[in-house]
Amino acid sequence: MSELDPLLLSRIQFAFTISFHIIFPSFTIGLAAWLVVLEGLWLKTGKQIYADISRHWIKIFAVSFGMGVVSGVVMSYEFGTNWSELSRRGGNVIGPLLSYEVLTAFFLEAGFLGIMLFGRERVPKWVHFFATCMVALGTAISAFWILSANSWMQTPQGFRVDEAGVLHVTDWWEVIFNPSFPYRLAHMLAAAYLTTAFVVGGVGAWYVLKNKSVPHGRIMLGMALSLIVWLAPLQLVIGDLHGLNTREHQPAKIAAIEAHWETKRGAPLVLFAWPDVETESNKYEIAIPELGSYVLTHEWDGEVRGLKSFPPEDRPDPVIPFFSFRIMVGIGFIMIALGLIGAVLWLTGRLYTTRWFLHAMTWAAPLGFIAVLAGWFVAEVGRQPWVVYNVLRTADAVSPVPGGSVLTSIILFVIVYGIVFGAGVYYMGKLVASGPEQTPPVPGKDETDLSHRPLAAAGNP
Amino acid sequence: MTPTAVDMTQVLPVLLPLVWAAILALAVFLYVLLGGYDLGLGVLFPLAPSDRDRDAMMASVAPFWDGNETWLVLGGGGLLAAFPLAYSVMLPALYIPLILMLLGLILRGVAFEFRFKSNRSRWAWDLAFAGGSTLAALMQGGALGAFVEGFTVTDNRFSGGAFDWLTPFSVVTAVATLAGYVLLSAGWLIMKADDALRDWAYGVARYALIAVALFIAIFSLWTPFLHPEIGERWFSPGNIIMFCPVPLLTAFSVFSLWKGIEKRQRYTPFLWGAAIFLLCYVGLAVSLFPFIIPPDITIWQAAAAPDSQLFMLYGAIPLLPIILGYTAYSYYVLWEAPSSDAYH
Numbered sequence: 070m071s072e073l074d075p076l077l078l079s080r081i082q083f084a085f086t087i088s089f090h091i092i093f094p095s096f097t098i099g100l101a102a103w104l105v106v107l108e109g110l111w112l113k114t115g116k117q118i119y120a121d122i123s124r125h126w127i128k129i130f131a132v133s134f135g136m137g138v139v140s141g142v143v144m145s146y147e148f149g150t151n152w153s154e155l156s157r158r159g160g161n162v163i164g165p166l167l168s169y170e171v172l173t174a175f176f177l178e179a180g181f182l183g184i185m186l187f188g189r190e191r192v193p194k195w196v197h198f199f200a201t202c203m204v205a206l207g208t209a210i211s212a213f214w215i216l217s218a219n220s221w222m223q224t225p226q227g228f229r230v231d232e233a234g235v236l237h238v239t240d241w242w243e244v245i246f247n248p249s250f251p252y253r254l255a256h257m258l259a260a261a262y263l264t265t266a267f268v269v270g271g272v273g274a275w276y277v278l279k280n281k282s283v284p285h286g287r288i289m290l291g292m293a294l295s296l297i298v299w300l301a302p303l304q305l306v307i308g309d310l311h312g313l314n315t316r317e318h319q320p321a322k323i324a325a326i327e328a329h330w331e332t333k334r335g336a337p338l339v340l341f342a343w344p345d346v347e348t349e350s351n352k353y354e355i356a357i358p359e360l361g362s363y364v365l366t367h368e369w370d371g372e373v374r375g376l377k378s379f380p381p382e383d384r385p386d387p388v389i390p391f392f393s394f395r396i397m398v399g400i401g402f403i404m405i406a407l408g409l410i411g412a413v414l415w416l417t418g419r420l421y422t423t424r425w426f427l428h429a430m431t432w433a434a435p436l437g438f439i440a441v442l443a444g445w446f447v448a449e450v451g452r453q454p455w456v457v458y459n460v461l462r463t464a465d466a467v468s469p470v471p472g473g474s475v476l477t478s479i480i481l482f483v484i485v486y487g488i489v490f491g492a493g494v495y496y497m498g499k500l501v502a503s504g505p506e507q508t509p510p511v512p513g514k515d516e517t518d519l520s521h522r523p524l525a526a527a528g529n530p
Numbered sequence: 531m532t533p534t535a536v537d538m539t540q541v542l543p544v545l546l547p548l549v550w551a552a553i554l555a556l557a558v559f560l561y562v563l564l565g566g567y568d569l570g571l572g573v574l575f576p577l578a579p580s581d582r583d584r585d586a587m588m589a590s591v592a593p594f595w596d597g598n599e600t601w602l603v604l605g606g607g608g609l610l611a612a613f614p615l616a617y618s619v620m621l622p623a624l625y626i627p628l629i630l631m632l633l634g635l636i637l638r639g640v641a642f643e644f645r646f647k648s649n650r651s652r653w654a655w656d657l658a659f660a661g662g663s664t665l666a667a668l669m670q671g672g673a674l675g676a677f678v679e680g681f682t683v684t685d686n687r688f689s690g691g692a693f694d695w696l697t698p699f700s701v702v703t704a705v706a707t708l709a710g711y712v713l714l715s716a717g718w719l720i721m722k723a724d725d726a727l728r729d730w731a732y733g734v735a736r737y738a739l740i741a742v743a744l745f746i747a748i749f750s751l752w753t754p755f756l757h758p759e760i761g762e763r764w765f766s767p768g769n770i771i772m773f774c775p776v777p778l779l780t781a782f783s784v785f786s787l788w789k790g791i792e793k794r795q796r797y798t799p800f801l802w803g804a805a806i807f808l809l810c811y812v813g814l815a816v817s818l819f820p821f822i823i824p825p826d827i828t829i830w831q832a833a834a835a836p837d838s839q840l841f842m843l844y845g846a847i848p849l850l851p852i853i854l855g856y857t858a859y860s861y862y863v864l865w866e867a868p869s870s871d872a873y874h
Contacts, residue, residue: 149621160614
């Protein structure tokens with residue numbers, strides 16, 4: 070193999086483009102659902118403040134959704150440009166799942182997004198509410214199909230392999246509802262809602278701190294905490310169940326996550342270590358005896374398989390799963406703590422005056438994104454060297470394209486995504502900073518301030 | 531086994547690839563039509579008479595671009611699902627043009643959101659919109675040309691080089707596609723724009739139509755030389771009668787579009803432009819059918835397992851009319867371009 074290995078480069082490119090992409094759905098899934106709640110509250114109570122908050126966040130939603138769309142189109146083509154052998158051999162299975170995502174989710178989102186963004190003054194209120202519901206439903210259905218496809222690749226079933234190595238479906242129900250799918254779907258949806266809640270809560274806390282749009286900020290912070298306080302602990306339970314499921318179906322991934330090399334009963338919980346693939350052992354290990362077995366099996370002397378029980382060619386490299394998992398779980402505990410503290414402060418009437426907590430919530434705004442990325446690194450690096458677990462190796466899935474092409478495309482993606490991401494974060498930051506009180510714009514009022522001019526202020530001088 | 535069950539197991543593998551070829555053809559055609567006017571606006575963007583016109587051009591498509599692009603995603607995803615072998619040959623073969631197309635689509639897509647939120651950097655998003663649209667249109671056309679020419683295939687895998695797609699023929703199809711998209715977007719502006727911009731669009735449509743007619747002639751003369759089978763198909767004595775309506779109707783559409791421009795008609799230029807695209811599309815289908823990777827792989831060879839195609843069809847049959855329905859509703863509600871007090 071030449072120095073420019075198309076396999077390694079394609080893996081890097083996929084990791085980069087999907088990491089960039091997942092940031093936006095993680096946010097828009099939750100944000101769309103929250104906008105439904107806000108619009109619903111407005112319809113029900115008639116309180117203008119809900120409409121103000123909704124109008125403001127719809128703008129932020131539009132930017133995030135747009136970036137999610139353009140980076141998502143890339144994904145649907147990379148299956149072919151970079152992983153054509155996966156497509157050729159697995160197309161019978163994953164193709165229909167992805168097509169159902171397009172037919173049931175993407176069109177729904179795109180069809181109603183225009184009305185949601187531009188149609189407020191043109192359709193009855195209930196139609197606008199309905200459009201918002203459809204966009205939110207679309208984001209959730211999209212998650213359903215894409216996580217089904219991903220889960221099937223992690224825990225495949227309901228198929229057979231023919232003599233040419235092509236996979237054929239024998240049972241669609243088994244394919245769609247494969248063993249890891251319910252856990253992964255619940256875990257990801259909860260992650261998306263928590264991610265959004267921390268952004269909304271963080272912005273709300275910041276408004277209260279800055280003494281700007283305070284009534285709006287209080288509602289944002291209050292609504293966010295009312296979700297976080299129960300969903301963050303629930304996410305721990307879901308994650309634990311997901312882990313038990315992974316232990317059953319992908320034990321090598323668990324061994325990598327825990328940096329366990331030897332199979333043993335009463336295995337320790339490794340808090341920190343540098344897993345060394347060369348020596349098949351951990352350096353600088355700090356561990357709590359027997360707790361690992363309890364966490365993984367819920368029994369103090371439960372048996373935990375180590376990486377050495379798998380042939381070297383079937384093992385994932387433990388370094389990334391090990392550290393990513395600890396980052397994800399660490400953030401999970403921070404979220405639980407903030408939710409509980411926030412609830413106590415609220416019950417004692419000090420939520421909006423405890424400045425250190427408002428600062429903490431502001432700083433916590435991006436935590437969900439980091440946790441989502443870390444979690445996906447655990448899932449995807451941990452399932453190596455397989456792209457379809459125990460069926461198709463990643464090395465056998467790559468396209469027959471030269472490494473030079475892939476290297477060039479990586480460089481271009483990094484440049485373009487860098488520009489787009491930088492601009493997106495900057496403009497979203499500007500929208501956040503402008504505050505909900507400025508919306509809805511009064512015609513003719515803020516014409517000089519272009520930063521508040523909506524996207525399609527077109528045509529007006 | 532009952533007699534009907536025996537029949538179905540023999541009929542489905544023949545029928546389903548035809549049905550899916552038709553559905554994908556529809557998806558790609560809708561993308562070419564909707565994405566075509568959409569990208570064409572970006573190509574025309576820097577040439578527009580004034581900044582105010584540029585605002586109007588962008589606003590006219592802002593509510594729709596996402597939906598338009600979804601047909602492209604259906605084209606890609608549907609090809610993977612219905613014809614995985616074709617997908618796995620075509621996409622590596624078209625690696626460079628497709629990646630460039632995607633990058634172009636990213637830049638022009640985010641420009642919709644960013645342009646009106648920027649002050650000093652607005653020029654940059656103008657450039658992103660125009661450059662991205664032009665790049666995407668050229669690469670789509672280039673990919674089309676390479677697809678018609680065919681790919682080097684060994685053992686069901688692409689076995690050619692990274693630049694096989696770049697040929698004189700694909701360069702011509704790239705520019706031809708660009709001209710076609712500009713024609714559609716001029717038709718779109720004639721329907722949607724105010725008086726001054728519409729006048730300008732009539733002028734653009736005239737030049738674009740001349741270019742498109744020229745390219746159709748070049749394309750029609752060139753393709754029979756690419757694959758002798760194509761020439762035989764069109765010009766063998768029986769077929770020439772059967773297929774001659776395609777070029778005749780194309781000529782009629784070009785003529786009618788010209789008259790529509792002359793008479794300053796409002797809606798016919800776009801519709802005749804669409805008709806020209808449809809007829810070229812039909813002509814291409816006549817030339818290539820039943821090959822999905824010409825000249826090696828047919829739709830039946832490339833087809834997914836009948837069970838997979840059937841499973842998708844259960845969803846596609848009820849969903850596609852619903853999708854077309856709410857897409858049409860969205861166009862109806864948002865036909866008048868949004869203004870500042872209606873946005874978001």
